[in-house]
Amino acid sequence: MNLSDSKKKLALAGVICGLVAACLAYFGNPANMAFCIACFIRDTAGALGMHSTETVQYARPEIIGLVLGAFIISAATKEYRSTAGSSPMVRFVLGMILAIGSLVFLGCPLRMIIRMSAGDLNAWVALIGFVLGVGTGVFALKKGFSLGRAHLTNRVSGGVLPALMLGILILALATNLLKSSESGPGSMHAPILMSLAGGLIFGAVAQKARMCFAGSIRDIILMRNFDLITIIGGFFAVMLIFNIVSGNFTPGFNTPGIIAHSEHLWNILGMYAVGFAAVLAGGCPLRQLILAGQGSSDSAVTVLGMFAGAAAAHNFGLAASGTALNAETQEVVAGAVPMNGKVAVILCIIVCFVIAFTNKRSEGK
Amino acid sequence: MREVDARGLSCPEPLMLTAEALKSGKGPVRILVTEPHQKMNVEKFARDHGRKAVSTETDDGFAVVIE
Numbered sequence: 512m513n514l515s516d517s518k519k520k521l522a523l524a525g526v527i528c529g530l531v532a533a534c535l536a537y538f539g540n541p542a543n544m545a546f547c548i549a550c551f552i553r554d555t556a557g558a559l560g561m562h563s564t565e566t567v568q569y570a571r572p573e574i575i576g577l578v579l580g581a582f583i584i585s586a587a588t589k590e591y592r593s594t595a596g597s598s599p600m601v602r603f604v605l606g607m608i609l610a611i612g613s614l615v616f617l618g619c620p621l622r623m624i625i626r627m628s629a630g631d632l633n634a635w636v637a638l639i640g641f642v643l644g645v646g647t648g649v650f651a652l653k654k655g656f657s658l659g660r661a662h663l664t665n666r667v668s669g670g671v672l673p674a675l676m677l678g679i680l681i682l683a684l685a686t687n688l689l690k691s692s693e694s695g696p697g698s699m700h701a702p703i704l705m706s707l708a709g710g711l712i713f714g715a716v717a718q719k720a721r722m723c724f725a726g727s728i729r730d731i732i733l734m735r736n737f738d739l740i741t742i743i744g745g746f747f748a749v750m751l752i753f754n755i756v757s758g759n760f761t762p763g764f765n766t767p768g769i770i771a772h773s774e775h776l777w778n779i780l781g782m783y784a785v786g787f788a789a790v791l792a793g794g795c796p797l798r799q800l801i802l803a804g805q806g807s808s809d810s811a812v813t814v815l816g817m818f819a820g821a822a823a824a825h826n827f828g829l830a831a832s833g834t835a836l837n838a839e840t841q842e843v844v845a846g847a848v849p850m851n852g853k854v855a856v857i858l859c860i861i862v863c864f865v866i867a868f869t870n871k872r873s874e875g876k
Numbered sequence: 877m878r879e880v881d882a883r884g885l886s887c888p889e890p891l892m893l894t895a896e897a898l899k900s901g902k903g904p905v906r907i908l909v910t911e912p913h914q915k916m917n918v919e920k921f922a923r924d925h926g927r928k929a930v931s932t933e934t935d936d937g938f939a940v941v942i943e
Contacts, residue, residue, distance in 0.1 A: 515916065590912045597886065652892065660884030663910070663936050721913055726887065733888060734895070793886030872889070 514719040518741045524720035525745025531709045532625065532746075533753035535573070538701035542759050543629040543769050545750070546573060546713065547622035548796040549613030552814075553821035553830075554697050555679065558689040561822035566695025570683040572703050574800065575676040576710015577717070578814075581804025582673040584715040593669030595808035598658035601866055602809050605792040606799070606816020607823065608859040612784030614821065614830040615852045616640075617771055619796045620724035620785065624743060626771060628750035630762035633771050633778050640779030641786040645728045648790025648867070652733070656791065657872035661809050669806030672814060680707070696770060718805060723798040725789030765843060770833035772846030777831070777853060784859040791866055829855045879906045882914070883937055890914045891921055898925060898942065910937040918942075 514520045528546075536545040544550055550567075557568030585591040613619045616637050618626060623641065626634035648656075682688050683703070692698040700706060716722070720742055727739035754760040764773045772778070789795045792813050794802060799817070802810035824830040834846040848856075880897045882890035890909050897905045907918050915931055915938040922929035922942045931940045 513916070515913070516920070592911055594884065594910065597884065652888070657889055658886060661886075661910070662884055729888065734891065872885075 514716065515721050515738070518738065521720055521738060521741040522745035524716050524722065525742035525747075526749050527716050528713050528722065528742075529746040529749025529753070531713045533749060535701045535706060535709050536753070537757065538705055539699060540701050540706075541696050541699045541770065543626050543631065543754075543771075544618070544622060544696065545625050546709070547618050547625070548574070548800065549610055549619035549817070549821065550622065550696070552610065552796070552817050553614060553825065556818045556822045557697065557825070558683070558691065559679070560690060561818060562825035564825040566692050567697045567825070568690040568692045569697040569700060570679055570689050570691075571700070572680065572683070572707035573710040573713070575680045576707045577714035577797070577800045578673050578676045578804040580711035580714025581718040581801040582670070583711070584718050585805035588719075590718070591669065591806045593664050593666045593806040593808070594661040595664045595668055596659075597661040597809045598870065599809055599812040601658055601870065602792055602813040603816035603819070604862060605788045605866065606813035607820030608784055608788040608863060609792070609796050609799070609813070610817040610820030611824050611829055611855050611859055612781045612788065613796065614824040615848055615856050616778050616781035616785070617831050617833060617846075620782075620789070621795070621797055623782065624724070624747055625750055626769075628747050629754045629769070630760045631766065631769060631771050632762065632764050633773055633775070636775050637778040637782040640781065640783035642728055643779075644783035644786025644788075645725055645790050646732055647783075647787050647863075648725075649729055649732045651867035652790065654868070655871045656867050658791070658793075658870055661807065664808065668808050671808070672803045672811035714801060714804060717797060718801050722801070723794045725786055725795040726798065728786070729790050765834050765845060767834050767836040767843050772831050772834055772848065774831070774846075774848050777848040777856065780856050780860065781848075784856055784863060787860065787863040787867070791863065824852075824855075827851055827855075877904050877906050877941075879908065881908050883908050883910045887914065887917070891917055894918050894921055894942070898927070904941055904943045907940045907942065908934070908937060909940065912938070915940055
């Protein structure tokens, strides 16, 4: 089974993933969050007690399903490869940057597309930053950037993250050890088995289609190749139709209740950091989960970095707040990026530049 | 035959090295990669540039010969 050998199949893959996201939004996930990697890793980190923001704690079965879906399909189609050793700690830091940049914007690249399809003009502004970030990463690649070679390793090593995800699922289903929000975004979710099934399908399709939001723009800039963007096009089309039909399409900036803010500079810079870090890490947050599922310990370390970054974003007050409606006064309270978040994004961008121009490809290494 | 060792490198490095090798000289090139999706990407890149690609499995990945 190969979903990546024609544009029609790639578009179909995007449509399937779009249908999964639309279903999950319809059955309870926050409407324009639907299927956000950064938000759901943040929620899962909260469920594990890595941060204490009570409104965003829930072990999202979608994240577990993505990793397990990629693991199962790659094992079944002989694409599973247990590899490790390509600058793991640099990748950990890049994972932290992916999470922090996303939580300043309020969404990963996947949610940026979902927000764009719901008419949220802030996401269109953030797209500028994301493209510029990817472009900067491409510039670094052309200058010889590389994190070095991964090597084949013990088969069990690549299965550790999928096993840990399975462990979280068992804890969520069979115990009350994990934290679970009673209000806020963490309390809004589709039924657990539906979320898990959605994650498994999304993960399997994304693995076969090589779905990657940063890669799709990187390939256009680097090689004038439009294959990967075709998937995003299919995904966007389904979400646009879903949002229009369900009445969730609201074009504008300061729309209350959609978990977004209108600080344009920080939307741009947050996603600039994400685009830049994603190219350096070899893929967007979604792609990191998929690569981790198919045996890459390096991507598994990036995923752990995202968990640490998401926890830090809430423990140290870096994450932005969304525009909301005050229930008593009916006034719109604008969402904002705290000063700590602004400083963190600047630091993240500086670290990306340091990583980009201090890690060079050399023969034989 | 010229050889490009792209084993273990992250995307898009294998494709960048392939493009560089095809640009820098004529004649066949053997590209070594680790992951199945990288093998497919290199094969497709060769086809898109009017070249024929034949792949074989190796101990630690794949060898794609672009003729």
